Each structure stands twice: as C-alpha cells, then as structure tokens.
Amino acid sequence: MQHDTSFTDQAFKVVGTRVNRPDGVDKVTGRARYGADAFAPGQLVGLVLRSPHAHATIKSIDTSAAEALPGVKAVLTADDLPENETNKGMMDILENCMARGRALYDGHAVAAVAAIDNQTARKALKLIKVDYELLPHVTDVDAAMQPGAPIVQPTVLDRETKEPTNVSRVSEFGHGDIDAGFAEADVIVEKSYKTEQTHQGYIEPHACLASLGPDGSGEMWVTTQGHFVFRNICAALLGLDIAKLKVTASEIGGGFGGKTHVWAEPLALAMSRKCNRPVKLVMTRDEVFRATGPTCSTSVDVKIGAKKDGTITAAYAALRYQNGAFQATWGMLGAMTSFACYDLANVKTVGYDVIVNRPKVAAYRAPSAPMAAFGVESTMDLVAAEIGMDAVDFRIKNAAKEGTRASYGPTYGPIGIGPTLDAAKNHAHMKAPLGKNQGRGMACGFWFNFGGQTCTDINIGIDGSITLTVGTVDVGGSRASLSLIAAEELGVAYETIKASVADTTSLGHNDMTEGSRGTFSSGMATIFAARNTIEVLKERAAKMWDIPVEEVAWEDGEASPVGDQHSNLTPLSLKEIAAKSPNTGGPIAGHNEVVADGAGVSFASHICDVEVDPETGSTRVIRYTVIQDAGKAIHPDYVEGQFQGGAAQGIGWALNEEYIYGDDGTLQNAGFLDYRIPVCSDLPFIDTQILEIPNPNHPYGVRGVGETSIVPPLAAIGNAVSNAAGVRMTHVPMSPPRILKAIEDAS
C-alpha cells in the first residue's frame, strides 16, 4: 500500500516524551548480549595473523606447522577465498578481509586459524611462516600524490596519462564563476589545513560467532550496524545463497560507521565451513585500531572572497582525502559538504581521493564533513576578522535558506542553518565572561542524512500487547523512539509495545543503521505499519458489530462506530478486539516496506570556550553548546545524547586523537593508552538546544540527528583555541606540542 509521507502538523500525545528505554534493565544488569557474549556448543576460537609491514609482497605462506598442531581445526589463507561468480565486483572487500599476494598496510590480515581454545590458536599463529618482500610505502596523503610516490594499487590508472596513480578519483562540484567572484571581492583569505586520521573508537571490538555447514547453510551472531547487509555481502563473498545464511545482530557496543563494513566476519564463516564447527572470532583492541575503521587524514586548501559588507563573492576548496589502501569516495563527499551551509553565487570544490598504505577507511559519523568544515569554518572566521564583522553575523549574512542552490547541486527546502545561527547569537553562552588565556569559537556543520530500504512488522498479541519488529540495529535508543511512534499511531500506552530487532530470517531486507536513518526510516515504516494494523483492527471491529467497515473510526486506541444509527454500540478497545481475533479472522498484524526517500538535511551551530595553557600548550574545554535542527525530536533524551556524543568525539579529534605512523609505515599508537579519547574528567557538561524545523518529507517531520554533531567541533575548537592563544591553528589535532609550536612560531 502506498502512503503519503508528507509532514502533517499533528499534535502528539507520547512522541516527544522522555520514557525509559525498553532495553534499559538488560543493559544495567549485564544481561544484554553483545558480539562477544554468544556461545555455541563445540565452538572454536578464531584468530587472525596480520602483516607487520606497511607494504610487502607475500612470496609464500607456510601453514603446515600450524595445521599439524593438535587442536587446530582450520587454517585459512586467501587461497581458501577464491574469486567466484558472486564476488567478482567485490574483490576490494575480500582483499581487505584477507591479503591476496600483497600486504597493503600494517595490520592487513594474511592468515587465520580456528582452534579448540585461545592458547592453541595463539600458538598456531606463531607457527605460520610468511615470507615477505618489502615494498616502498606511503602513508601521507600529500606524499602519495607526488610524482614518483610508491604506487599502492597498480591497476588504478590516471584517466589522462593511463599511468598508475594513487589518485583514484577527482570530483568537482559548484556553480557560478569563481574567478569573476574573487575579482569582485574586497577581501580574499586563502589558507591550508591538515587533519590527522582518527578512529571511531567504539568500546566494543568487532566480534562474531559464525557457524556454516558444508551444505552452505549457516548462521552468524555479530556486532554490526546492518545484519541484512552483512548477510548479503558475506554470502556474495563466499558464494552462498543469501537465504541460507541467517544473521542475528547482537546488541552493538558502538559503531559510528565502523561497523558498516565487514572485516573478519567472512574469515570466521570460511573457517567454520572448512572444519564444520562454530567459530567465535573477537578482535583485540590492537586489531581494531590497525585493521578496522579509521576515517581519512586530509589536506585541505580553502579560499574565500567577500565584500566589505560581508557578502561572500566566491568560495573555493581543494580537498585531498586518503582512503587507506583501497579506492573510495570520501574526498568526493568532503567536496560535496564543504560549503553546504552557505548561499553562494560562485562556488567550486575539488575532491581528490587518494590511496595510501593505511587501513581501508570506513565511515565515521558524517564521514568526510568534519575535515572540510575545519578548513571552511576556520577560513570563515579569518574573513570575518579581516572585514571587521562579528563571526556569527558574517555566517548569518551568508547562511543558506529555503530556495538556496546548494554548492553540491540540489535546491534546499526548509532548512535549519539560519535558525541555529540565530539561536547561537542569542544564546546565554555567548555572554558568559571569559578569563585569562580563554577564547571562544563557533562553527557550523551540515550533513545530508539518508533514508533507504526499510521494513517493519507489527503483531498484536491475544492480550492486546504489541510486538514491534524492526530491522534497523538499535545503536542508541531507537527501540524506545520507534515504540513511541507505534504507541502514538495506535493510540496505546508506550509500555504496551515491545520492540525487537529481528534476525534476517524474520523480516525483509533493511539497510544499515547509517546516515542517521534509524529513527527516520524505521520510524516512517512503523507509522505505516501501524496504520495498516489499524485498518485490520477496524475490519475486525466491523465484523464484531456486524456493520460496514466504512462506518468504523479509529481514535485513541479504540474503534468507534460512526453515525447515529450505531448509538447503541460502545467503542471497542484494541485489547477487546485482540481478544476476539481468533474468531474474527485470526492474528492481527500490520506490515510496511518502504524506500524512505526524502531524508531531511541537517544543520548545527556549536559554540565552544577553551582555556589554553601557554606554558604547556594543553587545552581545556570549559563550556560547550550544541544547537541542532532535529526536525522532530521523538525522544529528546536520545537526541540530546546524539548531540553530546558527537560533540565529545569531535572534541577528542580536535585536541588529541590521531593515528601516528612511524617512518616504517607502521602504526605507533594502536591502543587506548596512546590513542587517548576524551575521558570524563576532560569534558564539561555539554549544553544542548534542540530546534525543530520539520522535514516536509516525513509525517512527523523527523530528520536524522546522529551525525551532524561531529561536524562543527574541529573548527569551533580551532577558532576558540586560535582566539585564546592568539595564533591561527591549522592542523588537527591541536595537541599540546602543535599549540606550543604555533605559539613559538608566532613570537
């Protein structure tokens, strides 16, 4: 059934309230089961051997000693993962899961074992002999673009010269004439920036329990942001029928984009198939850092021209993003998001996607946008200072609005950048006094948001309680928000609903929980599944009353007869209708499948105060405010939680987190001691302000809220630190040594 997805300005009864989440008790008692918390009879321990080299030819792998060790049940190399009909177009994914003749980065998997226990598996790894021949490597994005740089993927050719290159893609966006625009400008500021590579840093390492028989049937328990997509990819990589692989998503201990990609899961399945035993494979933190996740490091040039009255006449950015050892389009995304906050007559961005000897880059919360925003929003402050205009007023003057043609192409509908800037200007934070060595900064951010394929089931129990079955993994409270939506539609109490994430055999395909789509898309499918359920409930009531269904209305959780002729009939509650369902047609259910188009773009403005110690270069965030457009906050607690969590990740990125590579191309800080994410004592309370500018393409006006919050912090803190220290910071993270050096260089 087709449904109208347009926003209707309805009044809500339960949506927008701060109810307790349904999985709360499980999660505070230790009962909730995550990726590593499943066990199967006869399970083996799977471990992966990883390359200690940044770039090497694998001349040979001798697994004979490992195979001969008692207790070892399977040893796996790329030879066990042949190219086949179904994985032809996915060899990059398979090669990242396990090296095929070449180790492309420190941590690249080269072999794996499954053994009866951890001790035996560890011994077996040591018995595998790999003969490497080292190749020249490159880990820096700018170095990888230089002529003569070591080539990481020899099959990637320059479009014009046809010579091998590390630049796999060049993408251009924009409109107008930037040369003419810069010629009109009274002031032009041009600046270059760098950002270092960071990891999503989810606390739960990747983990799965895979069981696959020689008949090609199997199942997998896995921590993932999308078990349907994992099923499809693993089946294709290994040549299985999709329907024969049942994948169950565990509770997920954080993902932030890093659990949208398969890493070791295909290896666990392949080893299970090889020895016909369940294989549990749990990564160590070292493996998580070296072989999964990270976002791009970047090098960005920004040029903005403006008139003295504050009108931007032209804007340009060149953005170089390293994608790790495989082709990707993160630089393209950076080029798309760069100037999305502004209404510009002349704009051009060029994104370069670059391959280096580092782990394959994965999505990380609004992927690519924070680094572009760091360059653009830092330059915005410089231009404002140059023309003597307040930084917020300068942004307000140039903010995109409904009807603006976005720098990446589309024309905006109603959007929230202007309102978040107005809210920032008027926020009490802006008037808080600043002390010695303290500075204030602000910045804006944009993210597209995404919809995608989704389906949802509602089943009514004989007692009138309601099962809501969704296929989007709950990464941060979506079972609560979706239950609120089901309760709202059906007109029942929130507590009546039990929301579950179904395994892949129990529901149709659902895309990943990514792109801030969980509450947007599953919310939409839940609304329509509930409305379909109501149609069934009305039919059953009509049957019970023996009147035409057209004469039944649904309101406040009960069926009411319409018309004076039925004044003798009293309304039937959902519970009463459910109790009679065996006699009125059987189980009562509603279903909906949808490609949730029309995700609403999202904007935020952040304000930040820092104190910089000029002696040590250390920075302390003393005040932080997030203002973001949510469209509609279904569960305000978890919307605030997304705002605060993204800000905290951005603060870590801005001030401290970075992958440090040695001259030998190996990662030097693959652990939480040396890759330090913000701890409780590093942060202040993070103030939030939720704005609600409805998304016209969702019945409740929902936009995604999960990602935009990480976009402004790099620049907001950069601007604050620059104001506090009196020097412009252009390199993230702004760690103490970098700040000290900037202060020294300036004096």
Add this chain to the structure above:
Amino acid sequence: MAVLVSTTVNGDPVEFACPEDETLLDSLRNRAGLTGVKEGCGTGDCGACSITLDGRLICSCLVLGVEANGREVGTVEGLSDGSNLHPLQEQFIEHAALQCGVCTPGFLVAANALLTRNPDPDEQEIRYALAGNLCRCTGYDKIVRAVQAAAAEMRG
C-alpha cells in the same frame, strides 16, 4: 596446565579451572558465565571490565584468574538486590545515561565504588573517579548526572 580456583563471586561460592595465564576477565566471562564484564581493550585503559576484588576497584583484564583464589569478586551482576535495581542502575535508565550500553557495567561498578567511599561527591570528584572508564557514545554528560542523582537518592 589448568589450575583449580575457589573464589566468591557476588557472594556465591564459585569454582573453576583455568590456565595459569588466563585473565580474570576471561575466567569470569567464559568459565563463570558472567558476560556483564566486558573486554574493550585488554590493557587496563577502558574500564569496561571493572570489577571489585576484595572491595577494591580493578580492571579484571589486568588480573589473572588464579589470583581470585580465596578472594571476593564483585561484578555488575551483583549490584541489584534481587529484582530491586540498585539506585545507580535506576538512575542510569532514568537519565538516559547509556546509548550502546557496553561500557555501562564498568561505569556502574566504578560509580558504586566511588559512592561506597564517598557518598556525597561533587562533580569534579565524580569525573575523576570515572576517568578510568571510557564511554564513546554519551560525552559523559548524562552519566555524571545519573551518578549525582543516585548519590542524592542513596543519601536519602
């Protein structure tokens, strides 16, 4: 060589045999069946495996299973009094102090250790007491508020 360990976990007598080099974290998870104790790093940096050993807050990944012999282990599974949740557990739910929840058991054990020795901590004391526990989802805001609320509730 496996070693037989006799210990007390959340007040109950527990026996298991484990290899000499196995961490207490692995023994609790894989032999005692207490998977509320999580491994986030295995190097004592994230606090997801926080437990008490003879009342002292420790990372169970930094202690061997054999070291639990004759001692008292406390985990998140022992926090509630039967079906009555501990005030910290209640306030974590009430304040939405968890998103993914994988760090939550460690935070609850660490916060309980704090409130046991200091029933009225200020914000700074809470933040420093919990600085050994990493949370990547929340930015700690709602966690600190939940601990403040639980402390107030426990003081009565």
